[in-house]
Amino acid sequence: MKDDILKVLLTEEELQAKVKELGAQITEDYQDKKLLLVSVLKGSVVFMADLMRAIDTYCRIDFMNVSSYGSGTKTTGTVKIIKDLDIDIAGYDLLIVEDILDSGKTLSYIKKILMERKPNSIKICTLLDKPERRQVPDIKADYKGFIVPDEFVVGYGLDYAETYRNLPYLGVLKPEVYSK
Ligand SMILES: O=P(O)(O)OC[C@H]1O[C@H](OP(=O)(O)OP(=O)(O)O)[C@H](O)[C@@H]1O
Ligand SMILES: Nc1nc2[nH]cnc2c(=O)[nH]1
Numbered sequence: 001m002k003d004d005i006l007k008v009l010l011t012e013e014e015l016q017a018k019v020k021e022l023g024a025q026i027t028e029d030y031q032d033k034k035l036l037l038v039s040v041l042k043g044s045v046v047f048m049a050d051l052m053r054a055i056d057t058y059c060r061i062d063f064m065n066v067s068s069y070g071s072g073t074k075t076t077g078t079v080k081i082i083k084d085l086d087i088d089i090a091g092y093d094l095l096i097v098e099d100i101l102d103s104g105k106t107l108s109y110i111k112k113i114l115m116e117r118k119p120n121s122i123k124i125c126t127l128l129d130k131p132e133r134r135q136v137p138d139i140k141a142d143y144k145g146f147i148v149p150d151e152f153v154v155g156y157g158l159d160y161a162e163t164y165r166n167l168p169y170l171g172v173l174k175p176e177v178y179s180k
């Protein structure tokens with residue numbers, strides 16, 4: 001698997017340090033709130049698992065599965081709900097946890113449908129932001145780890161054709177991997 005990586009963009013240490021920083025900020029901001037962390041499957045699970053342990057205040061967690069990329073590297077533009085939340089979110093302070101904000105279609109769709117359910121507040125925490133590829137201009141992250149260049153990145157939860165999610169770092173694949 002390592003042989004498929006062209007370059008490492010963010011090391012395991014850099015990722016872990018940033019997650020600690022984000023967790024500390026969220027801990028401070030949500031002291032007197034009813035925090036519900038909403039992880040968007042599957043990409044955000046690795047970040048979510050680390051982030052929730054870096055947060056030192058009361059919180060609950062829930063998961064939603066939405067998919068728009070299929071097995072390719074380009075958004076299909078259509079976001080589908082595959083699994084909805086279990087919890088009724090009325091009265092909660094939601095923090096949507098995402099691995100990457102790219103075209104913005106996934107997060108703008110999720111934010112819109114969750115706002116209709118009248119939570120107390122909704123904010124977005126994304127580990128990665130790829131602003132050069134944005135198609136929905138008004139979607140912004142309230143907490144952001146790193147800005148990444150316009151390249152398809154894998155690892156730390158992010159996949160190519162459902163593979164590479166288990167890499168502990170973030171990297172870019174060699175071009176020949178896509179023609180396999
Ligand atoms: O800003 P966007 O262009 O919408 O892209 C971001 C979304 O794309 C990926 O999910 P994907 O739909 O590939 O599913 P996955 O999380 O299961 O990999 C990623 O995890 C984000 O959720
Ligand atoms: N794996 C992966 N999924 C994405 N979804 C949106 N952008 C990306 C990306 O750069 N990599």
Ligand SMILES: [Mg+2]
Binds near residue numbers: 043066
């Ligand atoms: Mg995702």
